[in-house]
Structure formats: C-alpha cells, structure tokens
Amino acid sequence: TQLLEQSPQFLSIQEGENLTVYCNSSSVFSSLQWYRQEPGEGPVLLVTVVTGGEVKKLKRLTFQFGDARKDSSLHITAAQPGDTGLYLCAGRIQGAQKLVFGQGTRLTINP
Amino acid sequence: NAGVMQNPRHLVRRRGQEARLRCSPMKGHSHVYWYRQLPEEGLKFMVYLQKENIIDESGMPKERFSAEFPKEGPSILRIQQVVRGDSAAYFCASSPLSNVANYGYTFGSGTRLTVV
Numbered sequence: 001t002q003l004l005e006q007s008p009q010f011l012s013i014q015e016g017e018n019l020t021v022y023c024n025s026s027s028v029f030s031s032l033q034w035y036r037q038e039p040g041e042g043p044v045l046l047v048t049v050v051t052g053g054e055v056k057k058l059k060r061l062t063f064q065f066g067d068a069r070k071d072s073s074l075h076i077t078a079a080q081p082g083d084t085g086l087y088l089c090a091g092r093i094q095g096a097q098k099l100v101f102g103q104g105t106r107l108t109i110n111p
Numbered sequence: 112n113a114g115v116m117q118n119p120r121h122l123v124r125r126r127g128q129e130a131r132l133r134c135s136p137m138k139g140h141s142h143v144y145w146y147r148q149l150p151e152e153g154l155k156f157m158v159y160l161q162k163e164n165i166i167d168e169s170g171m172p173k174e175r176f177s178a179e180f181p182k183e184g185p186s187i188l189r190i191q192q193v194v195r196g197d198s199a200a201y202f203c204a205s206s207p208l209s210n211v212a213n214y215g216y217t218f219g220s221g222t223r224l225t226v227v
Contacts, residue, residue, distance in 0.1 A: 099156070101155075
C-alpha cells in the first residue's frame, strides 16, 4: 500500500510546455517536501511546505500544499531539458519522525 | 563543508556474503535515516537512528538486517547472508534535529548493492 500516490508516474513533454505533478494521500501530513533525483545520485531537497494552502515558488517551479494537508502539486512553467529527473514527494505524518516517499514521477523534457 | 558521505558507492557481493554500508552524516547532524530504493521506485524507509540509539526500525526486515550509529564513527547498515532480492540502492540521509518538518533531509549519493 502506497501512502503517497504520485501522478503521473512518467511524463515526457517538449521544451517550453507547462506541466503539473500531483501527490495525493488519505493521510494528513504535518509537512510535505519535494525532492529531485538525478541518475546515480541521492535526492536533493527542493522545497518544504508546512501550512495548508501554502504556495511556494522556486523560479519556474510552483509548489502548493492542499488546504487539508493531504495533497500537494508541483507545477513547472516553460519546462527546460535541465528539469529532467525523478521528482519525489515526501510527507511527515503527524506524530512521526520519519518521512514517507511517493513512488516518484519520471519527467523527461525533450529539446 | 562536506555533505553526507556514503561508501562504498558500488558494492558487489555473492549470495550468502555480508554487506556493510557506511554513512557519515553532515557535520552537526546527529540524526541518520536509511532508505532503500529499487529501480524506478521511490524510497522505502528502513531505520532511523540517533547517536547510540535506534529510534525507529519499523521498515527494516527482522532478519539479516541491522543498523548502528556509534558514539564515534559512521553509521553502519549491515546485511548478513545477502540474497538477490537485496540488490538495490541504499541511501542515507541526515538532519540536524528530529523535527524534519522545516529542515528536510540531506541525502548521500547512495551505495548500489548488487548481489550475484
């Protein structure tokens, strides 16, 4: 059973297009994070969202935490080949110390 | 300003041998987490340790797997009598506090274990 469901699992689009990746759960999280992972490397933290409804921007990336703190989305504007990678959402369940990860979204941006 | 250091990067073991994976957290970080990743999948939690204490080992198989984080030296993930199904990438992460809500993890580059 996957606590955090990411969709889509695979996405291949052309440079310049926009895209949204979703991270959904039936559980409430005290915080949620997004990571990006390159082949052969460990995940790198992109952002942490803590408050329900919170929106954070990182250049062309926009992250949103759902009002009920059960879901999140990552929107990329004008995607570039450098955005290619595995995007992982991870949530911390209230009262727990560890992070649980989604299965990831493999994003490919074609020139 | 070294990050999380894992070694070795690649490890090949024959079935039945022992695998020992090492993780040195970032300077000032006293909390270590181990995760396992299969190809094209997310990370599965294994164990959470502080210095000399195992805090949460709920994701670690009861048999053949053990972890430690001694007072001095790196954290060690040990897999005894490895089987083919143990082949995966093992990642270590560290954080400065137990509350990762605002701090997140810093991951190492992982150890890729191949059992032949």
